[in-house]
Amino acid sequence: MAPDREWSGPELVGRSLELDLIGDTLHSAVAHTADTLVVSGDPGVGKTALVRQACARTDPATLVLVGEALPLASVNLPFLPLRTAFRDARLQEGFPRPVFGSGGQATNDSIAAIDNWLSVISRARPVVLVIDDLHWADEATLDTLRYLIAGPRDRPLSILATVRNGAVGGEHPLQRWLADVRSMPRVSWLPLRPLDYAATGAQLAQALGAEPHQSLISEVFSHTAGNPYLNRLMVSGLPADSRHLPPRLPPDLRAAVLRSWHSLSPQARELTEVMAVGGHPMRAEDLDELVQQPAARDEAPALLDEAAAAGITDRQPGGILWWFHHPLIAEVLEQRLEDGHRRRLHAAFAAHEARLLDRGSPADFETxxxxxxxxxxxxxxxxxxxWTLRAAAAATEAGGMGGEVRLLRRALELQGSLGHDPQEREALLKSLRAAAANAGAMEDELEVIEALIAETAAAHRPLELAELLVRDAELRFTTGREFLARARMQRAVELAGADVDSRQYALALAGLAAAELWNNEPRGAAHASEALAAARRPGNSRALSSALSANAMAAIATGDLARCRELSVTAVEAAAHTRDFWALFSAIMWQASATEAWDSQPYIDCLEAGRQTLAGLGAPHVYIATISGYMASSYMAIGRWKECGLALRVALGSDPGVMGDAGVRLTAARLALWQGRQHEAETHLARAEEISAQKSEFMNLPFDPVRAEVFLAAGNPGAAYEIAMRNANPERMGRNMNEWKLPLAARALADLIERAKGEGRPTEELLALADDLLRRFPSLPHEAFESELYTRQLEAFTLLYRAEIGRARSAPGNPEEWVVAADAFRDTSLCWEEAYACWRAVEALLVPSGTDRAKATEFLRRGLGLSRQLQALPLLTALQEIAAQARIATLGPVPGSPAGGSVQWPGLTVRERELLGHVVSGATYAQIARALDISEKTVSTHVSSMLRKTGTANRKELSRLVTGQANARAPGHGGP
Incomplete structure (x- = not known):
């Protein structure tokens, strides 16, 4: 590893704490204190990458010397890592490199010469000595390092070493060296763990160039246990939209996993192959019973110990069972076996498991x-x-719904190869359908439903086919294929019409009514009423809940919120009684819609109650995740971005289904966009579009408003205007987030006109478009929703719309339009729009000649406070630039942060934000250290990190930036 100070690799994810800890050691040299840190971990966990990135971040005045130990089995070159470190060092004139002695041992003279040389060098500048892969270092290097570690306390020399777990045996010199230095003062250890699930997802996004699907993250994490190197190999060459891993592991991955295994004895290799075929932790005596080679029998404990020393196997907690150190080892070992040998081993295991049952072992799901x-x-x-059918039944009893689905799918495949029995196949399909519904596996359920539809004769079983068609339409909706397929619902009504007293007829009518109501068709309300009358006849809770929800939807369409609440509450009760989670989810959503506007706290509270109801009934995660996604969207709208982030994590904690995933991605895109992470926003939007087939046709998802916002932030107002106007008609605009669309269209036109003026181009055509927009839409299309809050929100968006038109026209009264809009958004808790309106108000008040400087100052400070609170970096940057250009002072306490308290600032860690409050208040390093019970060295390290992240040169400049005085351009775009 060359001592290049530039970090050329990708930004490490999930390692902020470790980077801070290494940064403390590196800073010791700057603070004239000797310090040593040993970073240990499994192969591929990222030790070298972590150290390289930490070194790239250290003080530029520090001399970083990097040496690598190499696995040279046949050559014993003394001091090899030190030779490479010193050879590549970029030294000042007059500092010759040390001369190493000859021979294979470290003599007193050679060690002293190296020590003296480092002392001389470190007097001129702090020195960091890095030895990578210490487990391959020669004894001369180990002896020299021990001597250096025991050197003067006040020498500005930091030593970093990386060592691989299990790389050497107990008699290796490194083991004695580690034991010796562990007891020395100023020596620390950093065990580097694999990445957690969330960090694994972030690394895959980095590797693929797009947000990965949750099912792919889950599969990778189950294979790699978060090992960063294996994560990268696992997805190498995969398309960014992959949902699953290929059946066979990549060759590079297999080679990496087996590197240590090949060093084992033949008997140990054979034993571990047997254990790999077993597929689960085993006892040594069971392995003795199963090995094929006599030479390996009765030797399992010793062979397992040998494999453990090589990092292949581990003794499990309790000390009885053995399994592989990494789950991939088992998979790779089994895949490399010859087919016939693998089948023989599986047959032996089947006989072994049967013998265990005969001996009285419990017939549990695992067995x-x-x-x-x-x-x-x-x-x-x-x-x-x-046995698969028995295991599936056991999975049901054990609550393993996902396992039951997988087993029944396999049973269906096996049944087909045994011979065609239509009745047995139909029974299996119905069992699989029920299991998939209970597990929330909607893709699996849809596949089964469509198979049953194809095999169900309309002439003989019309009611059964009608019910299947209704569920098929629901699943096509939730999997993003089709928005409430009216044709299927209409066909279901026709089929079930043969028995108008049946539950199937009520279900079909309710489904048809919902599809018609979404499309503003007048027949929808009548069909909903007819469905409710039909549902009450058979007394079926599933049909009753669906019919009640359809009538709740009809009530809200007429603005009758009280009626909608009454019906949806009853629908929730009916669905909960029958544990129909689809119907329950739908009823909860309509109950929330009748409570208040979706961008409000009462709406969130209603959804939270519904989420708890679903969780209490043991509903599949897909429904809970989808509700969490809706909550995230609401939190985002009212400016509670931290709660939004938490809800997003719940929603993406496992696969939330296609519709849930798309909705969550759109919310995540908006949050990233407003906080200045343009690339992240574009990635989330692209992912939402990939997984939803019809995109804008899904009227319950805000594809077009979010697209328009993304284009505006990217500096493409022309595309934003086209997107915002794509479905601009009064009948279709009153849907989710469409109050945003006309103001966004007007904003895009205003941006286009400002750009044309700046470039000296004519603006007549653009002004004509603005006039036409206002003529066609003098007011905003809206929901038939008459709550007081929603009415005030609609008024605020109307004011925003008018203000954007005024900006396009350069109207004389435009400054006051923005002032009124900002106040209206403040009164409705829509903080992002309030901050944006403050920015535009400041611009309008100061142009062309500082119309109202006092009011501009008021709104500037108000906008700065909101932007800091929201961490809206683009708005913050734009407002700071205006303040600097207009020479408006923005001194004063940081909004929401008492002196010495935590200051919110994008990109900083929790600890850094805590320190920042003290820095802004003017505290010294010693005062901060006492207040936070940390060392001054740690304070200095964190301050250095904050200077780097904010692009400031010193504490004074950092304080000025945070309090809004500096004309520092933060990363991001000029407007959200």
Missing amino acids: LAALAHHHDAAGNTADAFA
């Missing part, structure tokens, strides 16, 4: 699933089918 798997892998199809 039954293992038997099914081994018979299947051995090619025993009939036995595999029988």
Whole structure:
């Protein structure tokens, strides 16, 4: 590793704490204190990358010397890491490199010469000595490092070393060296752990260039356990939109996993291959029973110990069972076996598991699933089918809904290869449908539903086919294929019309009514009423809940919120009684819609109550995640971005389904956009568009408003205008977030006109478009929703719309339009729009000649406070630039932050924000250290990090930036 101060790799994810800890050691040299840190971890966990990035961040005046130990088995070159470190050092004139002695041992003279040389060098500038892969270092290097570590306390020398877990045995010199230095003063240890689930997802996004699907993250994490190197290999070459891993592991990954395994004895390799085929932690005596080679029998404990020393196996907690140190090892070992040998081993395991049952072992899910798997892998199809059905039943009893789905899918495949039995196949399909519904596996359920539709004769079972068509339409909606397929619902009504007293007829009518109401068709309300009358006849809770929800929807369409609340509450009760989670989810959403506007706290509270109801009933995560996504959207709208982030994490904690995923991505895009992370916003939007087939046709998702915002922030107002006007008609605009669309269209025109003026181009055509826009839409289309809050929100957006038109026209009264709009948004808790209106108000008040400087100052400070609170970096930057250009002072306490308290600032860690409050208040390093019970060195390290992140040169400049005095351009765009 060359001592290049530029970090050329990707930004490390999930390592902020570790980077801070290494930064403390590196800063010791700057503070004239000797310090040593040993970073240990498994192969591929990222030790070298972490150290390289930390070194790239250290003080530029520091001399970083980097040496690598190499696995030279046949050559013993003394001091090799030190030679490479000193050879590549960029030294000042007059500092010759040290001369190493000859031979394979470290003599007193050679060690002293190296020590003296480092002392001389470090007097001129702080020195950091990095030794990578210490486990391969020669004894001369180890002896020299021990001597350096024991050197003067006040020498500005920091030593960093990386060492691999399990790389050497107990008799290796490194083990003695580690034991020696561990007891020395000023030596610290940093065990580097794998990435967690969230950080793994962030790394995959980095590797793929797009946000990965949750199912892909789950599969990768289950294979790699968060090892960063294996994460990268696992997705190498995969398309960015992949939902699953390929069936076979990439060759590079297999080679990386097996590198240590090849060093084992033949007997240990054979034993671990057997254990890999077993597929789960095992006892040593069971492995003895299963090995094929006599030489390996009765030797399992010793062979497992040998494999453990090489980092291949681990003894599990409790000390009885053994399994692989990393889950990928088992998979790679089994894949490399010859097919016939693998089948024989699986047959042996099937017989072994059967013997355990005969001896009285419990027939639990794990045992039954293992038997099914081994018979299947051995090619025993009939036995595999029988055991798979037993395992699926056991999964149901154990609550393993996902496992039941997988097993029943496999049983269906096995049944097909055993011979065609239509009745048995239909029974399996129905079992699989029920299991998928209980697990929330909507893609699986849809596949089964469509198979049942294809195999159900309309002439013989019309009611059954009608019910299947209704569910098919619902699933096509939730998986993003089609927005409430009216044709399917209409066909279902026709089929079920043969028995108007049936639950299927009520279900079909309710589904048709919902589809018609979404499309503003007048027949929808009548069909909803007819559905409710039909549902009450058979007394079926599922049909009753759906019909009640359809009538709640009809009530809200006429503005009758009281009626909507009454109906939706009853719908929730009916669906909860029958544990129909789809119907319950729908009823909860209509209940929330009748409570208040979706961008309000009462709406959020209603959704939270509904989420708790679903969780209490054991609903599949897909419904809970989808509700969390709606809550995130509402939190985002009212400026509670931290709660928004938490809700987004819940929604993406596992696969939330296509519709849930799309909605969550759109919310995440808006949050990233307003906080200045343009690329992240574009990535989320692209992912939402990839997973939703019809995009804008899904009227419950704000594709067009979010697209328009993204284009505006990217500096493309022309595209933003086209997007905002794509579905501009009064009948279709009164849907989710469409109050935003006309103001966005007007904003895009105003931006285009300002750009044309700046470039000296004519503006007549653009002004004509603005006039036409106002003529066609003198007011905003809106929901038939008559709550006081929604009415005030609509008034605020109307004021915003008019202000944007006024900006396009350069109207004389435009400054006051922005002032009134900002106040209207403040009164409705729509903080982002309030901050934006403050920015535009300041611009209008100061142009062309400082119309009202006092009011401009008031709104500037108000906008700055909101922008800091929201961490809206583009707005913050724009307002700071205006303040600097107009020479408006913005001194005063940071809004929301008492002196010495935590200051919100984009990109800083929690600890850094805490320190920033003290820096702004003027505290010294010593005062900050006492207040936070940390060392002055740690304070200095954090301050250096904050200077780097904010692009400031010193504490004074940092304080000025945070309080709004500096004309510093933060990263991001000039407007949200």
